[in-house]
Amino acid sequence: MGRNVLAFHLLLALASCVADLPTIYEYYTGDGITSGLGVDQPQFTLNGKEIFIYSGAIHYFRVPPQLWRDRLRKLRAAGLNTVETYVAWNIHEPRSGVYEFGESGTELQDFGNIGRFLSIAQEEDLLVILRPGPYICAEWEWGGFPSWLLRENMRVRTSDETYMKYVERYFNQLLPVLAEYQFTNGGPVIAFQVENEYGYADGDKVYLQQLVDLMRNNGIVELLVSSDGASSGTSGSLPGVLFQTANFGSDPAASFGVLEQLQPGQPLMCMEFYPGWPDHWSEDHHTTDPSAFRSNYEATVSYPGSVNLYMFHGGTNWGFMNGANNGPGDNSAFQAITSSYDYDAPLTEAGDYSPKYDIIRELLAQYNPVKTLTPDPPELVEREVYPTLALDGQLIFNDILARSNDSITSDTTLSMEQLPINDDSGQSYGYITYRQENIDIAAGSTLTITGHVRDTVMILLNGVLISNRLTGSDDFNDFGYWRMENSTITLTTEDLTGATLDIVIENFGRVHFGNLYQQFKGLTQDNRVYLNDQELTSWVIYPMQFHKDWINGITDWNPVDLDYGPAFYKATLTLEESEDGYRDSFIDMRTWNKGVVIVNGIILGRYVFIGPQQALYLPGPYLQAGDNEIIIFEQFQPAAEVKFSKDSIFNTP
Numbered sequence: 037m038g039r040n041v042l043a044f045h046l047l048l049a050l051a052s053c054v055a056d057l058p059t060i061y062e063y064y065t066g067d068g069i070t071s072g073l074g075v076d077q078p079q080f081t082l083n084g085k086e087i088f089i090y091s092g093a094i095h096y097f098r099v100p101p102q103l104w105r106d107r108l109r110k111l112r113a114a115g116l117n118t119v120e121t122y123v124a125w126n127i128h129e130p131r132s133g134v135y136e137f138g139e140s141g142t143e144l145q146d147f148g149n150i151g152r153f154l155s156i157a158q159e160e161d162l163l164v165i166l167r168p169g170p171y172i173c174a175e176w177e178w179g180g181f182p183s184w185l186l187r188e189n190m191r192v193r194t195s196d197e198t199y200m201k202y203v204e205r206y207f208n209q210l211l212p213v214l215a216e217y218q219f220t221n222g223g224p225v226i227a228f229q230v231e232n233e234y235g236y237a238d239g240d241k242v243y244l245q246q247l248v249d250l251m252r253n254n255g256i257v258e259l260l261v262s263s264d265g266a267s268s269g270t271s272g273s274l275p276g277v278l279f280q281t282a283n284f285g286s287d288p289a290a291s292f293g294v295l296e297q298l299q300p301g302q303p304l305m306c307m308e309f310y311p312g313w314p315d316h317w318s319e320d321h322h323t324t325d326p327s328a329f330r331s332n333y334e335a336t337v338s339y340p341g342s343v344n345l346y347m348f349h350g351g352t353n354w355g356f357m358n359g360a361n362n363g364p365g366d367n368s369a370f371q372a373i374t375s376s377y378d379y380d381a382p383l384t385e386a387g388d389y390s391p392k393y394d395i396i397r398e399l400l401a402q403y404n405p406v407k408t409l410t411p412d413p414p415e416l417v418e419r420e421v422y423p424t425l426a427l428d429g430q431l432i433f434n435d436i437l438a439r440s441n442d443s444i445t446s447d448t449t450l451s452m453e454q455l456p457i458n459d460d461s462g463q464s465y466g467y468i469t470y471r472q473e474n475i476d477i478a479a480g481s482t483l484t485i486t487g488h489v490r491d492t493v494m495i496l497l498n499g500v501l502i503s504n505r506l507t508g509s510d511d512f513n514d515f516g517y518w519r520m521e522n523s524t525i526t527l528t529t530e531d532l533t534g535a536t537l538d539i540v541i542e543n544f545g546r547v548h549f550g551n552l553y554q555q556f557k558g559l560t561q562d563n564r565v566y567l568n569d570q571e572l573t574s575w576v577i578y579p580m581q582f583h584k585d586w587i588n589g590i591t592d593w594n595p596v597d598l599d600y601g602p603a604f605y606k607a608t609l610t611l612e613e614s615e616d617g618y619r620d621s622f623i624d625m626r627t628w629n630k631g632v633v634i635v636n637g638i639i640l641g642r643y644v645f646i647g648p649q650q651a652l653y654l655p656g657p658y659l660q661a662g663d664n665e666i667i668i669f670e671q672f673q674p675a676a677e678v679k680f681s682k683d684s685i686f687n688t689p
């Protein structure tokens with residue numbers, strides 16, 4: 037009994053002691069705001085008080101907006117005081133001159149509402165670091181560049197006039213929105229990064245200065261920083277104008293040592309500390325040993341240094357928004373990033389705590405000299421394994437094209453980006469079909485596509501798939517994929533008259549790092565198409581963008597024929613009315629081959645049976661009472677049913 041009373045009093049004392057702790061904003065802004073983030077002594081100061089920045093990256097464009105608060109609260113509960121995010125140009129200017137910051141009614145309206153993300157961050161007692169690029173890398177489609185930039189000749193990431201014309205036009209829209217949320221204006225944003233790892237790029241300092249000027253002229257007053265690997269020295273920065281940070285995942289002494297030489301007597305910050313790593317299709321799922329993470333993170337924090345965890349929570353490359361790597365030159369070394377951006381991060385793709393989460397919490401409680409009121413980690417809601425669904429509808433490939441309302445006839449092939457659609461912004465993402473109608477094809481005829489395709493190709497003859505289905509990653513060396521230069525396929529063993537020939541090409545994601553040029557998709561300038569020796573002309577071109585309105589407008593489904601190759605397959609998940617909303621789940625795609633999954637018009641992402649990703653995250657907020665339409669565009673071989681899984685699934689390809 038006595039022990040219980042004692043324990044009770046201890047608890048009370050503890051509770052009141054915790055309750056006495058100030059929030060971050062009480063601590064740093066309680067007496068008014070006179071200055072932002074300062075770097076003129078060995079420790080950062082914020083509003084004149086010392087601060088270590090313990091930050092984690094969460095990209096608002098990779099997390100369903102309905103879940104922003106949940107993820108930010110979990111970040112704060114880990115003991116972090118700052119969230120960092122890139123700003124993705126292709127979210128905010130989806131068509132040339134069409135801007136989306138949450139009010140323009142485009143498909144990206146919710147993701148584009150960056151102001152709401154910043155407000156929630158502040159409500160959750162977090163400071164913010166913004167990295168508006170305009171180039172962001174991030175393993176995101178073309179490093180954040182909107183694809184319509186490809187319609188004009190320009191050298192991105194340089195002071196090239198055409199490029200800068202569009203950067204200026206975009207920044208003049210974006211930066212006034214961001215400026216409102218600056219710390220010294222009473223908002224959460226304490227710093228802005230200029231460009232991104234520019235030390236690996238062209239070294240055009242005029243360009244960097246132009247970006248700085250655009251920011252200052254648009255009312256950005258907070259600290260401007262650059263971030264690079266330490267080996268880049270000052271080549272990606274502007275000494276005296278941009279405060280330099282370093283990027284690394286281990287050996288903090290080496291990188292901080294370089295910073296100490298470059299900026300003696302100034303604070304040390306790692307802008308990208310890697311607790312995990314992204315995956316490409318056909319690789320093993322990357323994981324980092326938590327104990328290695330612990331020692332590297334502890335060495336960084338105790339150095340002492342400020343640090344941003346890239347990523348704290350990776351989220352999802354939903355839709356077609358994954359990036360890709362490549363070698364220099366042609367498309368032969370192409371490697372697409374998976375739709376899951378789990379990253380083996382402290383918070384998993386679905387928002388679960390991983391062992392690294394607890395390590396961060398423990399280490400920051402120990403090392404952060406400033407004690408603030410830190411919430412408990414929110415309780416997790418269990419995910420649901422919804423009942424396995426039979427397929428209840430199908431549209432074979434010809435039926436999909438028959439529902440297209442934006443086909444184009446053209447003498448020559450046009451790349452996606454050159455199509456005169458979307459207010460002359462071209463097609464950005466998805467698939468595209470080049471059709472020949474009413475042609476005669478003699479037995480033994482071959483089809484040749486010159487150059488490297490961008491990125492996968494299926495051939496259909498009279499609506500039937502005649503190219504091979506995907507059987508393994510070795511197939512990437514053969515017809516249908518990007519590695520082979522000048523690829524040829526035999527079309528038919530019998531004479532055909534009045535045939536329809538379809539060339540279906542997938543944009544598997546544009547390169548996000550390295551050689552960013554020539555990111556055209558579909559049949560590009562490099563790709564000529566020959567029937568035997570005859571170059572083909574007179575095309576009907578079908579953009580297959582899978583826009584939400586178009587998907588949701590599909591009616592008149594046909595019965596299911598499982599022998600068929602590229603097609604839409606539909607299943608219906610019927611849910612009862614629920615006041616608490618619906619639970620998250622994963623869709624288990626292990627028995628399917630390759631394609632994309634769409635739920636209620638929202639493209640969850642791609643699947644490829646070789647992995648490592650085998651299940652697609654289905655956020656509960658994407659579900660609704662009544663019927664939920666699950667549409668799968670399977671390129672090769674469907675399964676008979678749609679199965680759910682409680683957890684993510686990764687295999688070893």
Ligand SMILES: *[C@@H]1O[C@H](CO)[C@@H](O)[C@H](O)[C@H]1NC(C)=O
Pocket residue numbers: 486487521522
């Ligand atoms: C591909 O075809 C082009 C001509 O169209 C030729 O110049 C090139 O050498 C060919 N490449 C290979 C690997 O055969």
Ligand SMILES: *[C@@H]1O[C@H](CO)[C@@H](O)[C@H](O)[C@H]1NC(C)=O
Pocket residue numbers: 441442585586589
């Ligand atoms: C095609 O239909 C979709 C969905 O109804 C609509 O949003 C789009 O504007 C249409 N496109 C054209 C070119 O008419």
